[in-house]
Amino acid sequence: MSEGIGARVKRKEDKRFITGKGRYTDDIRMENQAYAAFVRSPHAHARVTGIDRAAAEAMEGVIAVLTGPELVADKIGNLICGWAITSKDGSGMKMGPWSALATDKVRYAGDAVAVVIAETPAAARLAAEAVAVDYAELPAVVFADRALDPGAPQVHDVAPGNLIYDWEIGDAGATDAAIAGAHHVTRMEITNNRLSPNPMEPRSAVATFDEAEDHYTLYTTSQNPHVARLVLSAFYNVAPEHKLRVIAPDVGGGFGSKIYIYPEEIVCLWASMKTKRSVKWTADRSEAFLTDAHGRDHVSTATMGFDKSGRITGFKVETIANLGAYMSLFSSCVPTYLYATLLSGQYDIANIHANVKAVYTNTVPVDAYRGAGRPEACYLIERMMETAAREMGMNPADLRRKNFITSFPHQTPVIMAYDAGDFDGNLDKALKAADVAGFPARKAEAARRGKLRGIGYSCYIEACGIAPSAAVGSLGAGVGLWESAEVRVNPVGTIEVLTGSHSHGQGHETTFAQVVADRFGLPIGNVQIVHGDTDKVQFGMGTYGSRSGAVGISAIVKALDKVEAKVRKIAAHVLEAAEADLVIEGGAVKVAGTDRQMAWHEVGLAAYTAHNLPAGMEPGLKEGAFYDPVNFTFPAGAYIAEVEVDPATGVTEVVRFTAADDFGTIINPMIVEGQVHGGVAQGIGQALLEEVVYADDGQLLTGSYMDYAMPRADDVPFYTIEHNTTVCPNNPLGLKGCGEAGAIGAPPAVINAITDAIGTNDLAMPATPQRVWRAIQAARPAIAAE
Amino acid sequence: MYATTYHRPGSVAEAATLIGANPEAKVLAGGQTLLPTMKQHLAAPSDLVDIRRIPGMAGVSAAGGVLTIGAATAHADVARNADVLRHAPALACLAAGIGDPAVRHMGTIGGSVANNDPAADYPSAVLALNATVVTNRREIAADAYFKGMFTTALEEGEIITAIRVTPPKRAGYAKFANPASRYALVGVFVAETASGVRVAVTGAGANGVFRHKGLEAALAASFTPEAVDGVKISAEGLLSDIHAAADYRAHLIGVMARRAVAAA
Structure with missing residues (x-):
């Protein structure tokens, strides 16, 4: 079957994307549409002492100027964080109030203070500049490791010392003892740099209040429109769920940043009700930098003990996580349950303890960004392993092998139970594909050109397929993390699949169709994937955490099971055969060993004409399902980076990059x-x-982009990609997830390669030319002494 | 962007009149700096006077062995011009490395020289090549033209019409690009000209493009990469920002000077 599971099918959705026919939120034009522009704080921390909007209100084209107190008067609720984390002393996390428009205080540069609604975007923006806000500036705190200093500026009254929670996992006593008794101890201070997500499409919203129906419609850039509706309804009090439709049409990338509900969507909905106009807002790139939730920003101390043979005896981690000025929707779980639960990496470690302090600072909120917690964990472990190997004079690949988990299932001391994997096999494939044996010759050749060549490893594991609802509920999640699907077979046999997963670059319209095509032997052109609209799809938890395959497709498979069961009953009845004798293949239901068959469309027709159905059977062919995973999935792999450093400038070039991944079953290798x-x-x-x-x-x-450096095509090499598949035993197709692996596994491989090249372990990300040059300068006396 | 009035004059004289008539008018010569600045509401010219379509403003001539590059000549056109490639290949190489393809097809040499961004490439070439900035009023020697960051000898309403370059004996340019913007973090243009060896540094100076006398003296004595090794390059007066501190920039000036000489 050329279009089924495992086929390298070209993406169905690309025709509209590459011909400019995609339909994004900003492409939506409503009747009577007005435009919002936000008045934003220029200060990182200040009291708002007065807002004079008279000049703005008098400007041409201005419909309304709205502020925080009016929003509060209309009982629009504060933004919330949906995952409750409990500190080690038993106290709850300290969630400070976050109003969609500031009422008394602004807490980061860019915090929204007021909104102007006007006839044109230009008029709105001009008037926003004319709103005069009086601020009483306050001192600001910016850095994670300074937020807890005595006397640091206080961001929220409810969080003394800026401490949101002080959380721990694992056995502190046993871990300390294991490290105290270790033959060798490696200790590092590691910062995980703060990142801006930068999806190609900036955030956007178009809100319409229908006064006659008392109903709202919101088009928005969301990875999870049902979650948006739920939160807008249940917590922000915009409208009850049955009076609010949320549509996330084509969305141009998210990387996590479009999971969350931001103030702007709430304000557009509310302003639409206030002004009786459709209200559109689209961020420009400057606003995206200022207000999109950032990622990472951890400062950690890690200590790892080893016995004489190189076996890890204990791993202790202390982390300060910067959550910014407010707690974004899932911010609390990122540096806890998505991070510390992965600190065992691919290794059999008996004793692990992590202590995480989450802090407020006067910066934009920090939340999940591609990988979300798992990159931070992987970076710590894999830099520790490489450094420890160097300190102990061991081959870094051998040290990893010595500690690999080799039998499954494996229960780590930090909650996760790994279900399947082949870590040696991943590493074998990577070593071979990367031609590690040939590295010394390449290094010597590079040296003749004046370049320092280095090689670095990273053996990552992640927890995807988020997540079993009861498990995450017991850990504080405010929602269940199942997924839903509905499969509608039309009377002519074409199929619509309605999924709660949302595609914003992942290629679901193709891969999901491949699963259906594979099941019934149909061309993928006969399958339409419908998503992103709360009025169409029954429900959905959305796309994040590499869950669309493992959870979203599993829900579709469950619905397909139900469809198939009914198809078999219909066909058995019509063909006068036993269900057990039927096979479904090549777009037909056949009686095995005979020439009797029903074409797929004949089954659809039979179901809808209902002229000849089994006694008591309802007409129609449409089934829905909810799928709740029984465990996380555990994609894992081995990455090998090879770099060349120019010692004169500190410039690093990644010259080779090899990835050997285990993603479980692969539906479309190209995607x-x-x-x-x-x-x-x-x-x-x-x-x-x-x-x-x-x-x-x-x-x-x-x-x-003048100052924030995104990778361009010439910053990255051609990649060598290998797959080493162990199927996931816990979902019907054996899927694990692949969306985040690269962002998780690559950073330590690259840094390990650079530190190998320049001969020092002391190097922070991003390894800019200046940083690398300084590291070389600092290491020079040491190199000279060798 | 604030509202503005766009003009497309047919002659330099008409352009000058438009500029003279509107104190808040700006010359538009590709707009690769001006338009983003306007979009960010950091500039609000009442009028934009687009000189790119004025007949004769774009193109290169090599009459009398002297290169005359029209002010409205796009970077991409300088980069591939046969006369520039023959008489001043280092200049073509510089133009080929400005920004990205979109910038190179819109941005112009006159626009860049008039703006005098401290991280722009062209000022280093103009200064090192001892070029002449030709305006609608006069001719200005490069040494008298650059007056500091975003500051030049241009008077109100004065419009650059061409850059005139006497081909050097040899010249080379090496740029260390800012990883984000790809402007010059440090760019060094070396040239052996009729008036001696000249070395101009862009991207690094707190006061914009400047000549480095120490490098000039060393290269005058021996125009070799090794000659740079003995030159002490001070960090004083150099920029420090989130991308590079002054001492790193000073170090890069030496590295780029060596590479520029090697390329010459």
Whole structure:
């Protein structure tokens, strides 16, 4: 079957994307549409002492100028974080109030204070500049490791010392003892740099209030429109769910940043009700830099003990996680249950303890970004392993092998139960594909050209397929993390699949159709994937955490099972055969060993004409399902980076990159490779280029592409990609997920390669030319002494 | 962007009249800096006077062995011009490395020289090649033209019409690009000209493009990459920002000077 599971099918959706026919939120034009522009705080921390809107209100084309107190008066609720984390002393996390428009205080540069609704975008923006806000500036705190200092400026009254929670996992006593008794101890201070997500399409919203129906419609850039509706309804009090339709049409990338509900969508809905106009807002790139939730921003101390043979005895981690000025929707779980639960990596470690302090600062909120917690964990472990190997004089690949988990299932001391994997096999494939044996010759050749060549490893594991609802519920999640699907077979046999997963670059319209095509032997052209509209799809938890395959497709498979059961009953009845004798293949239901068959469309027709159905059977052929996973899935792999450093300038070039991944069953290898390419590019971006920089006073210094360095095509090499498949035993197709792996696994591989090249372990991300040059200068006396 | 009035004059004289008539008018010569600045509401010219379509403003002539590059000549056109490639290949190489393809097809040499961005490439070439900035009023020697960051000898309403370059004996340019913007973090243009060896540095100076006398003296004595090794390059007066501190920029000036000489 050329279009089924495993086929390298070209993406169905690309025709409209590459011909400019995609339909994004900003392409939506409503009757009577007006435009919103936000008045944003220029200060990182200040009291709002007065807002004079008279001049703005008098300007041409201005419909309304609205502020926080009116929003509060209309009982629009504060933004919330949906995952409750409990500190080690038993107290709850300290969630400070976040009003969609500031009422008394602004807490980061870019915080929204007021909104102007006007006839044109230009009029709205001009009037926004004319709103005079009086601020009483307050001192700001910006950096994770300074937020807890005595006397640091206080961001929220409810969080003394800026501490949101002080959380731990694992056995502290046993871990300390294991490290104390270790033969060798490796200790590192590691910062995970703060990143801006930068999806190609900026955030956008178009809200319409229908006064006659008392009903709202919101088009928005969301990875999870049902979650948006749920939160807008249940917590922000915009409208009850049955009076609110949320549509996420084509969405141009998200990387996590479009999971969350932001103030702007809430304000557009509310302003539509206030002004009786459709209200549109689309961020420009400057606004995206200022207000999109950032990722990472951890400062950690890691300590790892080893016995004489190189076996890990204990791993202790202390992390301060910067959550920014407010707790974004899932911010709390990122540095806890998505991070510390992965600190065992691919290794059999008996004793692990992690202590995480989450802090407020006067910066934009921080939440999940491609990988979300798992890159931070992987970076710590894999830099520790490489450094430890060097300190102990061991081959870094051998040290990893010595500690690999080799039998499954494996229960780690930090909650996760790994279900399947072949870590040695991944590493074998990577070593071979990367021609590690030939590295010394390549290094010598590079040296003749004056370049320092280095090689670095990273053996990552992640927890995807988020997540068993009861399990995450017990850990504080405010929602279940199942997925839903509905399969509608039309009377002519074509199929519509309605899915709660949302596609914003992942290629669902193709891969999901391949699963259906594979099941019934139909061409993928006969299958339409419908998503992103709360009025069409029964429900959905959306797309994040590499869950669309493992959870979203599993829900579709469950619905397909039900469809198939009914198809068999109908066909058995019509063909006068036993169900057990039927096979479904090549677009027909056949009686095995005979020439009797029903074409697929004849089954559909039979179901809808209902002229000849089994006694008691309802007409129609449409089934829905909810699928709740029984475990996370555990994609894992081995990455090998090879770099060349120019010692004169500190410039690093990634000259080779090999990825050997275990994603479980692969539906479309081309799309999976594309995901790896993109993920690794983002990982190389984090390792070499990307960093959000705030000044001490909280001003964003990397507010445009002039200063925030995104990877370009010539910053990344051609990739060598291998697959080493062990199927996931816990979902019907054996899928694990591939969306985040590259961003998780690549950064430590690159940094390990650079530190190998320049002969020091002391190097921070991003390894900019200046940083690498300084590291070389600092290491020079040591190199000279050798 | 604030509202503005766009003009497309047919002659330099008409352009000058338009500029003179509107104190808040700006010359538009590709707009690769001006238009993004306007979009960010950091500039609000009442009028834009687009000189790119004025007949004769774009193109290169090599009459009398002297290169005259029209102010409205796009970077891409300088990069591939046969006369520039023959008489001043280093200049073509520089133009080929400005920004990205879109920038190179819109941005112009006159626009870049008039703007005098401290991280722009062209000012280093104009200064090192001892070029002449030709305007609608006069001719300005390069040494008298650059007056500091975003500041030049141009008077109100004065419009650059061409850059005139006497081909050097040899010249080379090496740029260390800012990883984000790909402007010059440090760019060094070396040239052996009729008036001696000249070395101009862009991207690094807190006061814009400047000549480095120490490098000039060393290269005058021996125009070799090794000659750079003995030159002490001070970090004083150099820029420090989130991408590069002054001492790193000073170090890069040496590295780029060596590479520029090697390329010459």
